[in-house]
Each structure stands twice: as structure tokens, then as C-alpha cells.
Amino acid sequence: MLPGTRYNQLVGGNVARIAALSDGVFAVAMTLLVLDLKTPAAALVHDDASLAGALLLLAPRLAVFMMSFLTLGIFWMGQQAQLNYLDRADRDLTWLHLLFLFLVCLMPFSTALMAEFITLRLALALYWINILVLGLVLLLSWGHAARAGLLSPAATHEIQASICRRIKIAQTLYALATALCVFGTLWSLGFIVAIQMVYALGPTRGWLSKI
Amino acid sequence: MLPGTRYNQLVGGNVARIAALSDGVFAVAMTLLVLDLKTPAAALVHDDASLAGALLLLAPRLAVFMMSFLTLGIFWMGQQAQLNYLDRADRDLTWLHLLFLFLVCLMPFSTALMAEFITLRLALALYWINILVLGLVLLLSWGHAARAGLLSPAATHEIQASICRRIKIAQTLYALATALCVFGTLWSLGFIVAIQMVYALGPTRGWLSKI
Amino acid sequence: MLPGTRYNQLVGGNVARIAALSDGVFAVAMTLLVLDLKTPAAALVHDDASLAGALLLLAPRLAVFMMSFLTLGIFWMGQQAQLNYLDRADRDLTWLHLLFLFLVCLMPFSTALMAEFITLRLALALYWINILVLGLVLLLSWGHAARAGLLSPAATHEIQASICRRIKIAQTLYALATALCVFGTLWSLGFIVAIQMVYALGPTRGWLSKI
Amino acid sequence: MLPGTRYNQLVGGNVARIAALSDGVFAVAMTLLVLDLKTPAAALVHDDASLAGALLLLAPRLAVFMMSFLTLGIFWMGQQAQLNYLDRADRDLTWLHLLFLFLVCLMPFSTALMAEFITLRLALALYWINILVLGLVLLLSWGHAARAGLLSPAATHEIQASICRRIKIAQTLYALATALCVFGTLWSLGFIVAIQMVYALGPTRGWLSKI
Numbered sequence: 001m002l003p004g005t006r007y008n009q010l011v012g013g014n015v016a017r018i019a020a021l022s023d024g025v026f027a028v029a030m031t032l033l034v035l036d037l038k039t040p041a042a043a044l045v046h047d048d049a050s051l052a053g054a055l056l057l058l059a060p061r062l063a064v065f066m067m068s069f070l071t072l073g074i075f076w077m078g079q080q081a082q083l084n085y086l087d088r089a090d091r092d093l094t095w096l097h098l099l100f101l102f103l104v105c106l107m108p109f110s111t112a113l114m115a116e117f118i119t120l121r122l123a124l125a126l127y128w129i130n131i132l133v134l135g136l137v138l139l140l141s142w143g144h145a146a147r148a149g150l151l152s153p154a155a156t157h158e159i160q161a162s163i164c165r166r167i168k169i170a171q172t173l174y175a176l177a178t179a180l181c182v183f184g185t186l187w188s189l190g191f192i193v194a195i196q197m198v199y200a201l202g203p204t205r206g207w208l209s210k211i
Numbered sequence: 212m213l214p215g216t217r218y219n220q221l222v223g224g225n226v227a228r229i230a231a232l233s234d235g236v237f238a239v240a241m242t243l244l245v246l247d248l249k250t251p252a253a254a255l256v257h258d259d260a261s262l263a264g265a266l267l268l269l270a271p272r273l274a275v276f277m278m279s280f281l282t283l284g285i286f287w288m289g290q291q292a293q294l295n296y297l298d299r300a301d302r303d304l305t306w307l308h309l310l311f312l313f314l315v316c317l318m319p320f321s322t323a324l325m326a327e328f329i330t331l332r333l334a335l336a337l338y339w340i341n342i343l344v345l346g347l348v349l350l351l352s353w354g355h356a357a358r359a360g361l362l363s364p365a366a367t368h369e370i371q372a373s374i375c376r377r378i379k380i381a382q383t384l385y386a387l388a389t390a391l392c393v394f395g396t397l398w399s400l401g402f403i404v405a406i407q408m409v410y411a412l413g414p415t416r417g418w419l420s421k422i
Numbered sequence: 423m424l425p426g427t428r429y430n431q432l433v434g435g436n437v438a439r440i441a442a443l444s445d446g447v448f449a450v451a452m453t454l455l456v457l458d459l460k461t462p463a464a465a466l467v468h469d470d471a472s473l474a475g476a477l478l479l480l481a482p483r484l485a486v487f488m489m490s491f492l493t494l495g496i497f498w499m500g501q502q503a504q505l506n507y508l509d510r511a512d513r514d515l516t517w518l519h520l521l522f523l524f525l526v527c528l529m530p531f532s533t534a535l536m537a538e539f540i541t542l543r544l545a546l547a548l549y550w551i552n553i554l555v556l557g558l559v560l561l562l563s564w565g566h567a568a569r570a571g572l573l574s575p576a577a578t579h580e581i582q583a584s585i586c587r588r589i590k591i592a593q594t595l596y597a598l599a600t601a602l603c604v605f606g607t608l609w610s611l612g613f614i615v616a617i618q619m620v621y622a623l624g625p626t627r628g629w630l631s632k633i
Numbered sequence: 634m635l636p637g638t639r640y641n642q643l644v645g646g647n648v649a650r651i652a653a654l655s656d657g658v659f660a661v662a663m664t665l666l667v668l669d670l671k672t673p674a675a676a677l678v679h680d681d682a683s684l685a686g687a688l689l690l691l692a693p694r695l696a697v698f699m700m701s702f703l704t705l706g707i708f709w710m711g712q713q714a715q716l717n718y719l720d721r722a723d724r725d726l727t728w729l730h731l732l733f734l735f736l737v738c739l740m741p742f743s744t745a746l747m748a749e750f751i752t753l754r755l756a757l758a759l760y761w762i763n764i765l766v767l768g769l770v771l772l773l774s775w776g777h778a779a780r781a782g783l784l785s786p787a788a789t790h791e792i793q794a795s796i797c798r799r800i801k802i803a804q805t806l807y808a809l810a811t812a813l814c815v816f817g818t819l820w821s822l823g824f825i826v827a828i829q830m831v832y833a834l835g836p837t838r839g840w841l842s843k844i
Contacts, residue, residue, distance in 0.1 A: 017652060017713050019228060024660025027235025027446070032668060034316040035243060039323045048333040055337075066313070073309040077302075080228050091710075095833050098706040102699070105667040112672045122681040126688075200306050230439060238446025238657070245527040246454060250534045259544040266548075277524070284520040288513075291439050411517050441650060449657025456738040457665060461745045470755040477759075488735070495731040499724075502650050622728050 014089040018097050019080075025101045026076050032108050033065050033072070036115070061115045067189065068111040070196040072104065074170075075134050081163065082142055085155040090148055096141040103134045124185045128178040135171040139164065170199065225300040229308050230291075236312045237287050243319050244276050244283070247326075272326045278400065279322040281407040283315065285381075286345055292374065293353055296366040301359055307352040314345045335396045339389040346382040350375065381410065436511040440519050441502070447523045448498050454530050455487050455494070458537070483537045489611065490533040492618040494526065496592075497556050503585065504564055507577040512570055518563040525556045546607045550600040557593040561586065592621065647722040651730050652713070658734045659709050665741050666698050666705070669748070694748045700822065701744040703829040705737065707803075708767050714796065715775055718788040723781055729774040736767045757818045761811040768804040772797065803832065 040054030079100065086093075110130040117123040142163055145151055151160070177191035251265030290311065297304075321341040328334040353374055356362055362371070388402035462476035501522065508515075532552040539545040564585055567573050573582070599613035673687030712733065719726075743763040750756040775796055778784055784793070810824035 014713065014717065017656060020231065020653065020656040021660055021709065023228060023231040024235050024446070024449070024657050025664055027232055028239050028450075028661055028664040030312065031236055031239040031243065031316050031319075032664065034313075034320060037320045039320070039327050042327055045328060045331070048331050051328060051331055051333045055333075069309075069313050069316070073306070076232065076309075077305060080225065084225065094710060095706070098702075098709075098833075101663065102667075102702050105664050105702070108664075109667060109670045109672070116672050116675060117678060117684060120678070120681050120684055122684045122688075200309075231442065234439060234442040235446050235657070235660070238443055239450055239661075241523065242447055242450040242454065242527050242530075245524075245531060248531045250531070250538050253538055256539060256542070259542050262539060262542055262544045266544075280520075280524050280527070284517070287443065287520075288516060291436065295436065411520075442653065445650060445653040446657050449654055450661055452734065453658055453661040453665065453738050453741075456735075456742060459742045461742070461749050464749060467750060467753070470753050473750060473753055473755045477755075491731075491735050491738070495728070498654065498731075499727060502647065506647065622731075 014094065015083055015086050018089060018094060019083050022076075022079060022083075022097065022101060022104075025104055026072060029104050029108055030069055030072055033068050033111060036108070036112055037061065037065065060118060064111060064115040064118070064189075067193055067196065068107055070193070070200060071131060072107060074196060074199050075104065075138070078138055078167070082138065082145070085152055085159065085163075086145055086150050087152040088150055090150060093141060093144055093148070093150060096137055096144060100134065100137045100141065103130060103137065106130055118189075119185055121181050121185060124178060124181050124188055128174060128188075131174050132171060135167050135174075139167050142167075170195070225305065226294055226297050229300060229305060230294050233287075233290060233294075233308065233312060233315075236315055237283060240315050240319055241280055241283055244279050244322060247319070247323055248272060248276065271329060275322060275326040275329070275400075278404055278407065279318055281404070281411060282342060283318060285407060285410050286315065286349070289349055289378070293349065293356070296363055296370065296374075297356055297361050298363040299361055301361060304352060304355055304359070304361060307348055307355060311345065311348045311352065314341060314348065317341055329400075330396055332392050332396060335389060335392050335399055339385060339399075342385050343382060346378050346385075350378050353378075381406070436516065437505055437508050440511060440516060441505050444498075444501060444505075444519065444523060444526075447526055448494060451526050451530055452491055452494055455490050455533060458530070458534055459483060459487065482540060486533060486537040486540070486611075489615055489618065490529055492615070492622060493553060494529060496618060496621050497526065497560070500560055500589070504560065504567070507574055507581065507585075508567055508572050509574040510572055512572060514566055515563060515570070515572060518559055518566060522556065522559045522563065525552060525559065528552055540611075541607055543603050543607060546600060546603050546610055550596060550610075553596050554593060557589050557596075561589050564589075592617070647727065648716055648719050651722060651727060652716050655709075655712060655716075655730065655734060655737075658737055659705060662737050662741055663702055663705055666701050666744060669741070669745055670694060670698065693751060697744060697748040697751070697822075700826055700829065701740055703826070703833060704764060705740060707829060707832050708737065708771070711771055711800070715771065715778070718785055718792065718796075719778055719783050720785040721783055723783060725777055726774060726781070726783060729770055729777060733767065733770045733774065736763060736770065739763055751822075752818055754814050754818060757811060757814050757821055761807060761821075764807050765804060768800050768807075772800050775800075803828070 037058060040051065040058075044054055045051045079097070107130060110127045114123045114127045142160075146155075146160060173195045174192065177188050177195060180187040180191055248269060251262065251269075255265055256262045290308070318341060321338045325334045325338045353371075357366075357371060384406045385403065388399050388406060391398040391402055459480060462473065462480075466476055467473045501519070529552060532549045536545045536549045564582075568577075568582060595617045596614065599610050599617060602609040602613055670691060673684065673691075677687055678684045712730070740763060743760045747756045747760045775793075779788075779793060806828045807825065810821050810828060813820040813824055
């Protein structure tokens, strides 16, 4: 391998292609999430009222899909933040991101499972494990990038710490939310959505802005 | 965060990744729109004449899909125009565009609903709401970008005003078209297609060029 | 709009995004083409011999899909050649390419139709019309780009003429191939595949290199 | 064609678009692999225990899908390594990569076939042939790039030899693994996964680091 600009350019291309593959996988997974919404059977629909009734039955499914879209959006942003701070990639980092994308691909399945069996704790637990492992892989990838010297100078110690802290706090909250299933899975789901809203809306004031 | 070139480059990467994710979501949604066209059952087709008959039955469905493809094309161009004028992105802007993409993902569902229940006003209303919210989110995103100083110098006041005006006029026309459903949903659909043709063909003369 | 570098950069971004959307649509359409290959029903397969028998039944379908993949590959390269010679895009050009992508999205449908009804001339005719209109739109797009001054200086008159000639010769050959259906649709398909092979293998010697 | 920077830029764009199309095809193929995991039928699931039982039945299918994801990941990285060393592309190289992508598109089919008929040697043989031809096409593409002078100066003789050696060793191992099917297809699958793990984890010490 040659040192210097040329080499950095080649390897820099790798980060760009990880990003490109990731955008593709996220785009397909996001679109497929919503695709599982099937139109009501024509035989059951005669007028506006019966269509409204049939669509109401789809409401919980729509809610679960919105939640999964939010989850994918949060992880897409988390991965993007990491990739933006990388100067280059190596083989291990690329494989960690392929593992990350495998877990992203599993999300439509975990989501469909939870939408179908919304009251079963096992479906919730598998959904949570999917989110948990996504977070762990992002944490591993960041740690590896720091150790292997792949980070750009812009990734100060403060930024490095903040990215780790962010993942750890989010995962702690998801674990707490899942633990709420002792009261019922809907409690867990409600709390998960609340966590996601905080991350999506990103309040800049008050204690919520610390997480 | 560091000031200067490096920082802009990192954040500039965000705009590029929003664009990349958007292109992916639009590409999948567009392709899936048309995929819902199923080949006629082999049992019903014996020769060219029976195939022609079976395909004629698909014609309204094809028309609705063309309309949705046009709609997605118009919104893709609208989003692209905005992203081209952004120097950088922030968290809120990224979330507004993720919300935009969520609504894009819903389009194949709204479309299938309308193709299946083409005479029901509720199906038309939901289709219109999908378009309306897509427009509102683009308007919000543009307003936020202007307030948060994310726009490039190339986005003069004139351009800023023209982008807002364009969205407002289009949405007014869509609302009018939907209101025509008091005469029947096909009136609305016809008018929606007419609006889209004006936007797609983009006449450069006469009063139509003002919208 | 501002003149100068900044403006060209913004508009240049449009060509890049047309390319990105196109790559996404082609990627989804190509993958979906092959996806229509279904695994044989488990009830029919007991051992290697019965699996081989079941797969043999899939052979014509596989052949049609390979042909469509080739077709999409040829059009992807044709569009790419055009986009590489564009300095910038305008609204009309973008819409022509969106129309082109709509026709690309229709390819999996035309293909499935022909795979299902391989002996019917109507299925062949629709397949051919899809290819014909794809070619016409590319021709229109190139003509518009030349008239509107969107081409880069690298697109010499010789290159411009060669791109037009290439499309016209290919379309003439496709039309001839389709006309062969008076002898049977399989004659047409065989000739189409032969044309595509010439384009894909691209002989550099002999009279075939002229087309 | 013009010599100099402009020309290289145009042709360089081709390599970028091969990469973009490839990322799209890989992203769709990877996502679709996992999508074949269907949620258990609601009629069979009454509580956590019956859901666990239903999911256990999916385990072999999940294992095959993970294996195919790994395979696609390995080939994605192999193709990426090649493209990073290309200065420009020509028509033959582009077609070789389109052929490569066609084989990538076939992977979900080969995978589904093997997941469905996991004990049949024919299913395994077809899966192996898919992998074999993917490797051969990469080898052909690399050889062509070297002969046609498309490689960048960074691709030293050492790097060129190492890329070829890597493909040949991997393909020899896959062939050996497939030959193990005389003892049973599960032996082959186990050995294939072992090979993939070595490539994914990439040990840097010991004799395994040589392959």
C-alpha cells in the first residue's frame, strides 16, 4: 500500500461506500416497514363507513410501524454521526457496520412480529434485543475506530465521550421501557415511543436536553 | 465542535446523506408503486384477445399508479430544490426530512387504497391528506432552514419567496381538486392529474407559468 | 438565480441526483426482476431428481428474466453515457428522466407478462413497446440537452451524432426482431437476445462493431 | 473523445456509478434475504410458549439467511476493493460488473432454495455454483482491468497478486466445503460458515491470516 494522499483517497472511498450501502439498506428497510400495511379486503368495504372501520383495525399496526420508522431514523442518524467523524475505514470496522446493517434488515421482521403479537412479552423482548444489539454494535464500532486511529481530528475527546454517553443513556432507557412489560407490553411500547420522541424532537432546554 | 472548513465538510456530508437516503426511499417507493400491477391469472388468458381484455381491467389501476409516480416525482424535485440550497443541516432539519420520507413511504399504501376503492371519498381524502402533509413538511423544513441560517448565499430572498409560493399554490390547487369530490371522486382525480401535468410540463408562457 | 461557479455547482448537483435516483430505481427493478423466481413448492420435491425437474420448469422464466436484466443493463449504460456528458440539468430534462425511470419501473411488469404468456403476441408487443418508448425518451432527452445547451464541451458533434445513431440502430433492430413474431414469438425473443449480446459483448472488429 | 482531465472525470464518473448501482443492488438483495422470514401464523400462537416454539422452527431458515448475508458482505467488500483501485472503467468492465450484479440478484433465490431443501445436494450445488461464478467474474474483471490499463498506480504488483490469490484460495475452500456434501449437506454448510467467519473476522496472526 502506498502512503500519502492517494492512499487516503482510496480508503476514504470505503467510508463513502459504507455510507452508500447503509443509505440503501435503510431506504429499503424503511419502505418495506410501511409496505406491510395491506389495503382492506374489497369484500369487506362497501362505503366510506365500512372503509373507516376497516382502517381503524389497521391503527395499532400503523402505530408500531411509525415506531419502527422512528427507531430506524434514530439509528440512521447515530450511524451517520459516527461515519462523519471517520477519516478512513478498515476491515474490522466495515464488518461491524455490515453486522449493523444485518440488524437493520431484521427490524422489519421484529416489527411485524410485534405488530402481530402485540400483547406477548416474547415479541417485545425480541424487539428490544434487536434495538439493544444495534446499540451495542454502534458502541463497538466507535470504540474500535478510536483505538485503531480511524477518527478524524474533528472528533475531540469531548465529542467521543458524548457519542458513547448518548448510546449508553438511550440503551438504559430502552431497557427500562422493556422492563415495564411486567405491567403489560403496551406500557413498554408507550415508554419506548416517549423516549424516541425526546430523541427526535431534541429539546434544547431542561433536563431532557442532557440525554 | 470545531469551526472552519473541516466542520462545514462534516456537516455538509449530512446534507449529502439526507439526499442519498431520500433518493433510496424515492427509488424503492416508485418501483413498488408499479409493482402492485399483477399479471392477469393464467387461467383467464387463452389468447391475445383474452389477454387484452384482462389488461383493460388493469387500466384504472395503471392510471392511479401513474398519478402517484407523478406525485412522487414532483415532491422529489421539490425536496431536491430545497436540499440544493442548503449549506448544512442540523438535527431538526434532518428529522423533518425523515418525517417527509415517512410520508413518501406511505404513498404506495394511500395509492393502493385509492386504486382499490376509487369511488370512495374517504380513500380520496386520505390520499389528499398524504399529499397535504408532504407539502406542509416541505414548507416547515424550508422555514426552519431559513430561520436557523442553513441556507446557502445562493438562496436569495426572491428564491426563498418563490419556493414558499410554489408549495402554497400547489397545495391550494390540490385542496380545490379534492373538494371537487362532492361531484364524484373521478372529478377530483382528473383535476389532480391536470395540476400535475402543469407542474411536470412546466409551461413557460401564459398564466400557467406563474404557478 | 446567480451566475457563476456557485450556480453551476447547485445545478450540477441536480445531474448527480438524477443519477443517484436512477441507480436506485435500476437497482430495485433489477433485483425485483429476479425475485419473481419462486422456489418450487415443497410438496412437489422429494429428492434431487424431483428438484431438478421442478427447476427445469423454471428455465424459460429464468431466460426471460436474464433478457430483461440485459435490457435494463443496456439502458442503464445508455442513460449513464448521456448523464456523463451533461454539465447541468433543467426542469424538462429532469422530467424526461423521471419518465424514463417510470418506464424502467414498468419493465418488471412487462417482463412478468411475457414470462407468463410467452406464446402470445400481445405480451411480446407490450414488451417491445416498453423498450421502444425507453429508447424514444432517451433520444428526446439527448435532443433537448443539445438544444438547451446542457451538454459539456466534451460532447463533440461526433459524439452527439454517435449517441443518436446508436439509439436509432438499436431500436430498428428491436422493431425487426418484434416483427419476426409473425413466425412465432420465440423467434422474436431469440433475435432480441442476439441483439443484446452484440451490445453487451461489444465486438470491436467487423461490421458488428459499427452498430 | 477529449484527452486530459475532463475526459478522466467523465470516465471516472463511470466507476462511481458502477459503485452506486452495486450498492443499490446489494442493499436490496441483503434486505430481501431477511424479508423471507415470515411471522408465524397467528392461529398457531396463543402465548409466549407457542410463539417460542413457532420461532424455533424458523431457526434453520435464519441460519441460512445469515450465511447468505455474510456471503454478500464478503463479495461486496471484494468488489469494493477492486473498484477502489480502478482509475476508470470501460464497456467490458462495466458489463462484467453487471454480470456480477445479476449473480448477486440470484443469491436470494439460491438462498431460498437451500433454506427450503436444506438436505438436498442439488440445492447445495446450485448455491455453490452461484458463489463460484461470483468469484470467477470478479477474477475476470480484475484481469481485464489489469490488461486494459484501468488500474490506478496504487495497485502495485503485490496488491494485484494478493487480490487474485485471495479469490482463488476462497474459491478452493468453497469447493472443498461443497465436496463435503458426500457426508451430508450440513457438513458443507458448517464448513462454508467457518470459511466466512475467517474472512469476516480476519485474524491477523497465525496461518489463518495468510488466506
